[in-house]
Amino acid sequence: MSYWLLLLYFITFISYLYDFFSDRKFLYNTKRIFLFVTLLFHAIYLVERTFFLGHLPIVTQYEIFSLLAFAIGFTYFLLELLSDIRGTGVFILIFTLLFQTKSTLFIQDVYVPNSVLNNYPLGTHVITAILGFSAISISSAYALMYLLLYKNIKTNKFNVIFKRLPNLEILEQMNFFAIIIGFILLTIAIIIGFAWLPSAFPDFSYWDPKIISTMIVWLIYSVGIILKLRGSITGKRFAKFSIYGFILSILFLLLTGTILSGFHNFVN
CATH class of the missing domain: 1.20.120 (Four Helix Bundle (Hemerythrin (Met), subunit A))
Structure with missing residues (x-):
């Protein structure tokens, strides 16, 4: 299937x-x-x-x-x-x-799954985190479209990219809105995790690789949102920030799922 x-x-x-x-x-x-x-x-x-x-x-x-x-x-x-x-x-x-x-x-x-999977807060924690990362993925897509269209306009190439994509302002807004949604969802996932995980896992540690990596991603995006609201990074610079943030998020996801393991491993 x-x-x-x-x-x-x-x-x-x-x-x-x-x-x-x-x-x-x-x-x-x-x-x-x-x-x-x-x-x-x-x-x-x-x-x-x-x-x-x-x-x-x-x-x-x-x-x-x-x-x-x-x-x-x-x-x-x-x-x-x-x-x-x-x-x-x-x-x-x-x-x-x-x-x-x-x-x-x-x-x-x-x-053989861990018995903790029968706990409902875990589902809420994971689903909000997944939705948060999906919003970050979408933001990077809009950022990529922004950079492609920006390059076309700068080089006076009015090809299919120019004809099919929305204007730069709309792409930047969609990028920012997606980041805001992803940031909010990640914040909810982190709050649920800190409130529930210590009681659910006897070997819980705040130094767990997935917790550390998620907090790093959260801090990076929080700084980016603040700078965007203050007008310090806009346009092309903000698009690049979105793409770099997404790449970092995926790298952390891959590393913590393979090389760096902790109590987030739900397979016995």
């Missing part, structure tokens, strides 16, 4: 990619249907996996990657419905394809 899901994401991404670069409009509305069907299939996949495992699929980093793919795709789907801006999808859905590819290729179906 996971490979069928990956195929659907690939078809959806190709439809958005083709529509972005083609002057033909026969996929203009169809691509949204492809995305809806893919997300529906993904939701069914997550529910089926939850019943199969007996808990939320939040144990391994590859399960987290699949949830990230769904969260990013679903968030973009809502943004497209509300704003009717359809030219940005290819830059955001590439993340869903990459995350789901990583999940499909390396996910495990057999492992």
